[in-house]
Amino acid sequence: MSTEPEVPTNRPPTLTDVARLAGVSVATASKAINGRGEVRAATRVRVLEAAELLSFAPNALARGLLSGRTGTVGLLTSDLEGRFSIPILMGVEDAFGAGQVSVFLCDARGDAIREQHHVRALLSRRVDGLIVVGSRTDPRPPLAGNIPVPVVYVYDPSANPDDISITVDNVGGGRLAIEHLLACGRRNIAHITGDAGFQAARDRAEGAAAALADAGLGLIGDRPYFGSWDESWGRAAAHMLVEQHPETDAIFCGSDQIARGVLDTLRDLGRDVPRSTAVIGFDNWEAIAADSRPRLTSIDMNLKHLGAVAGQRLFAAIGGAVPGSEKFPGRIVMRESTLPVG
Amino acid sequence: MSTEPEVPTNRPPTLTDVARLAGVSVATASKAINGRGEVRAATRVRVLEAAELLSFAPNALARGLLSGRTGTVGLLTSDLEGRFSIPILMGVEDAFGAGQVSVFLCDARGDAIREQHHVRALLSRRVDGLIVVGSRTDPRPPLAGNIPVPVVYVYDPSANPDDISITVDNVGGGRLAIEHLLACGRRNIAHITGDAGFQAARDRAEGAAAALADAGLGLIGDRPYFGSWDESWGRAAAHMLVEQHPETDAIFCGSDQIARGVLDTLRDLGRDVPRSTAVIGFDNWEAIAADSRPRLTSIDMNLKHLGAVAGQRLFAAIGGAVPGSEKFPGRIVMRESTLPVG
DNA sequence: GCCCACTTCGAAAACGATCTCGAAATCCGA
DNA sequence: TCGGATTTCGAGATCGTTTTCGAAGTGGGC
Numbered sequence: 001m002s003t004e005p006e007v008p009t010n011r012p013p014t015l016t017d018v019a020r021l022a023g024v025s026v027a028t029a030s031k032a033i034n035g036r037g038e039v040r041a042a043t044r045v046r047v048l049e050a051a052e053l054l055s056f057a058p059n060a061l062a063r064g065l066l067s068g069r070t071g072t073v074g075l076l077t078s079d080l081e082g083r084f085s086i087p088i089l090m091g092v093e094d095a096f097g098a099g100q101v102s103v104f105l106c107d108a109r110g111d112a113i114r115e116q117h118h119v120r121a122l123l124s125r126r127v128d129g130l131i132v133v134g135s136r137t138d139p140r141p142p143l144a145g146n147i148p149v150p151v152v153y154v155y156d157p158s159a160n161p162d163d164i165s166i167t168v169d170n171v172g173g174g175r176l177a178i179e180h181l182l183a184c185g186r187r188n189i190a191h192i193t194g195d196a197g198f199q200a201a202r203d204r205a206e207g208a209a210a211a212l213a214d215a216g217l218g219l220i221g222d223r224p225y226f227g228s229w230d231e232s233w234g235r236a237a238a239h240m241l242v243e244q245h246p247e248t249d250a251i252f253c254g255s256d257q258i259a260r261g262v263l264d265t266l267r268d269l270g271r272d273v274p275r276s277t278a279v280i281g282f283d284n285w286e287a288i289a290a291d292s293r294p295r296l297t298s299i300d301m302n303l304k305h306l307g308a309v310a311g312q313r314l315f316a317a318i319g320g321a322v323p324g325s326e327k328f329p330g331r332i333v334m335r336e337s338t339l340p341v342g
Numbered sequence: 343m344s345t346e347p348e349v350p351t352n353r354p355p356t357l358t359d360v361a362r363l364a365g366v367s368v369a370t371a372s373k374a375i376n377g378r379g380e381v382r383a384a385t386r387v388r389v390l391e392a393a394e395l396l397s398f399a400p401n402a403l404a405r406g407l408l409s410g411r412t413g414t415v416g417l418l419t420s421d422l423e424g425r426f427s428i429p430i431l432m433g434v435e436d437a438f439g440a441g442q443v444s445v446f447l448c449d450a451r452g453d454a455i456r457e458q459h460h461v462r463a464l465l466s467r468r469v470d471g472l473i474v475v476g477s478r479t480d481p482r483p484p485l486a487g488n489i490p491v492p493v494v495y496v497y498d499p500s501a502n503p504d505d506i507s508i509t510v511d512n513v514g515g516g517r518l519a520i521e522h523l524l525a526c527g528r529r530n531i532a533h534i535t536g537d538a539g540f541q542a543a544r545d546r547a548e549g550a551a552a553a554l555a556d557a558g559l560g561l562i563g564d565r566p567y568f569g570s571w572d573e574s575w576g577r578a579a580a581h582m583l584v585e586q587h588p589e590t591d592a593i594f595c596g597s598d599q600i601a602r603g604v605l606d607t608l609r610d611l612g613r614d615v616p617r618s619t620a621v622i623g624f625d626n627w628e629a630i631a632a633d634s635r636p637r638l639t640s641i642d643m644n645l646k647h648l649g650a651v652a653g654q655r656l657f658a659a660i661g662g663a664v665p666g667s668e669k670f671p672g673r674i675v676m677r678e679s680t681l682p683v684g
Numbered sequence: 685g686c687c688c689a690c691t692t693c694g695a696a697a698a699c700g701a702t703c704t705c706g707a708a709a710t711c712c713g714a
Numbered sequence: 715t716c717g718g719a720t721t722t723c724g725a726g727a728t729c730g731t732t733t734t735c736g737a738a739g740t741g742g743g744c
Contacts, residue, residue, distance in 0.1 A: 012465070012490055014700055025724045030702060037703085038722055055487070057466040061407045062700035065729045070403065072467075075447070080432045083629075090422045093449045097456075102463055105417070105447035107435045114439075121444055123354070124399040125414075145397070148354055231633040257629065264635070287425075287599065288629065291573040293606070356730055367694045372732060379733085380692055404730035407699045 013054040022050040033058070064126065072102050073314065074122035074130045076115060078156070080107045082135035083285065084303060088154050091307020092131055095315070101128075112144075119143055129314045132156070133307070137170060138199040150317035154310040155303070157325070164317065165325040166310045168301045170200050173330040174207025177252045177280050177299050180332050182215055184340045186250035186278055190220035192237040192262060193254025194229035201226060201254055204282065208252055220245045229254065234261020242269055249277055250338075256281035256288040259296055263337070267293070278338040294336035301330045355396040364392035375400070406468065414444050415656065416464035416472045418457060420498070422449045424477035425627065426645060430496050433649020434473055437657070443470075454486075461485055471656045474498070475649070479512060480541040492659035496652040497645070499667070506659065507667040508652045510643045512542050515672040516549025519594045519622050519641050522674050524557055526682045528592035528620055532562035534579040534604060535596025536571035543568060543596055546624065550594055562587045571596065576603020584611055591619055592680075598623035598630040601638055605679070609635070620680040636678035643672045 134156020
């Protein structure tokens with residue numbers, strides 16, 4: 001159906017080519033194509049046909065040079081392999097995907113020098129704005145130098161409160177988890193989580209403690225079991241926990257991986273989940289949570305949505321608005337590892 | 343140390359500004375900054391100082407408009423959330439990261455229309471080349487329309503053999519897995535894998551069968567156990583397998599998730615891994631393989647390297663070379679789920 | 685003092701699109 | 715058929731950089 005025009009020239013067609021073919025000036029061709037200015041209907045049709053025939057695509061460089069707007073955005077991520085950057089990145093893509101914005105992807109590998117280098121390159125490409133996405137929630141130093149375009153920080157907030165940061169409410173997430181366990185009728189709740197050096201671990205623990213306090217309760221062992229984020233810590237901590245506090249009837253885990261380890265140990269020890277002990281994870285990492293035995297209830301941080309919001313806020317900021325920072329709550333995804341008693 | 347110059351103008355400085363400050367013409371300023379042409383040393387220094395003072399960054403749009411080269415590349419991925427795109431994407435980033443190439447990221451979400459739309463946008467931005475990365479190894483239709491820039495397909499090859507495709511040698515991967523199990527002294531080897539609708543599943547099975555045939559052996563059950571790629575299939579298939587063929591002493595799994603399921607079931611049935619039954623996975627997905635009990639030996643497809651090669655080949659093609667398609671072998675990552683007998 | 689070779693510099697064109705504003709074409713009624 | 719109002723169109727400037735090529739400046743040898 002699409003008869004490729006016989007254009008042996010490898011050089012992409014320019015507006016001049018279109019104008020020549022249509023027998024008009026470039027000015028008229030431009031107006032006809034963009035629907036601007038006064039162009040007779042017949043002329044417009046002639047130009048559009050010519051453009052179609054040559055499969056003309058306007059040179060975005062020339063357009064950007066003139067208008068000062070490129071319709072591009074820089075996406076700086078500190079670690080691509082990180083689990084958190086990807087959904088956020090998808091959200092950003094979604095936010096722009098429909099429109100005419102393209103996204104430059106830059107991975108700084110967590111190196112400040114490299115980041116600086118990328119920022120320089122992006123600015124020289126005259127991006128309209130920047131999105132900085134991190135993989136830890138600990139506040140990060142803002143981009144160095146005076147950036148002449150709007151910047152939005154996602155997941156990992158800027159240390160400068162005047163910057164626009166879109167983050168996750170980890171305190172609320174911890175609260176959410178505990179409230180669910182309480183609603184399931186559990187009262188002896190422990191918290192096994194990752195490295196206390198992470199703000200995320202401390203925040204979730206804080207939310208958990210607060211929710212328990214509201215119910216007149218405290219954590220089993222009086223404090224969280226801080227460790228690392230992986231399965232083996234989950235297994236080890238669960239062993240300790242069951243030994244020291246066999247009365248435990250629910251465990252809030254700081255990550256789904258920890259939760260997997262906990263599930264394994266509980267199974268080994270013959271403790272039924274969720275009947276004897278409920279387990280709830282964090283992150284809702286499908287590959288980990290959706291196919292365990294039993295399938296894992298978890299807190300989902302809506303990272304994709306976070307990314308989409310970041311894109312929207314950046315877009316608004318480019319338009320001249322001055323959006324403030326925002327913090328988003330997670331949601332609970334219920335599966336079989338938590339069930340009401342009775 | 344870096345005293346920000348007091349430049350109240352928000353408009354980024356142009357070469358004209360630099361030239362004026364240095365007291366030379368724009369032509370001279372350009373030559374001084376790019377090290378081209380004949381410029382007296384003293385003049386060059388003056389220009390460079392002026393540029394530094396204004397923190398001048400050349401407008402890449404103007405440069406690209408003139409030279410016809412933008413130093414940008416489009417990266418089309420079919421699914422960002424897919425496990426395979428990400429390492430490849432990192433490799434591509436790495437391949438260009440050091441240089442002056444920037445990468446446009448576009449996620450087509452597996453939708454051909456959307457892909458077409460993105461291609462159009464990228465071409466209008468005058469990218470120097472395109473990389474198309476897929477998430478299945480089944481050959482895909484090449485990009486529609488006549489693309490005026492080089493294209494490299496990664497992981498997912500183009501159906502057109504004249505295109506440049508950089509792929510994984512899944513047949514070789516299957517062979518690798520079996521040869522390792524044979525080297526460990528196993529003889530009764532089964533293969534539990536994913537959906538037979540996937541080329542990857544068929545290729546790996548083919549390689550496995552070939553390696554066994556070379557040793558005068560065949561698969562337990564005479565054929566692979568095709569199913570799905572997840573843990574629950576691994577558990578179910580392992581149950582069947584042990585019941586029907588208790589003599590099995592090794593299981594080659596088509597994915598690490600399947601392998602996790604298999605490990606679970608073997609544990610339930612009291613079969614020691616690796617002593618009674620060795621288990622090997624595929625993908626070497628760290629989060630899944632590195633913390634299981636026992637830790638999982640797996641085939642790593644070097645996806646990051648694949649991406650890096652794709653970047654290099656694209657770069658060569660942009661330079662005028664005509665690289666051919668390539669297929670890369672995986673490597674085995676040894677952990678404790680396979681051990682030599684004795 | 686003169687001429688030539690060589691170095692250093694700048695004016696201007698070019699890339700491709702958009703926008704302004706003046707010129708040309710068209711239409712209307714009288 | 716003509717004058718004026720209204721469309722419709724096009725020449726040229728513009729964005730910021732690179733590159734060409736000619737002009738100017740410098741120095742040296744005789």
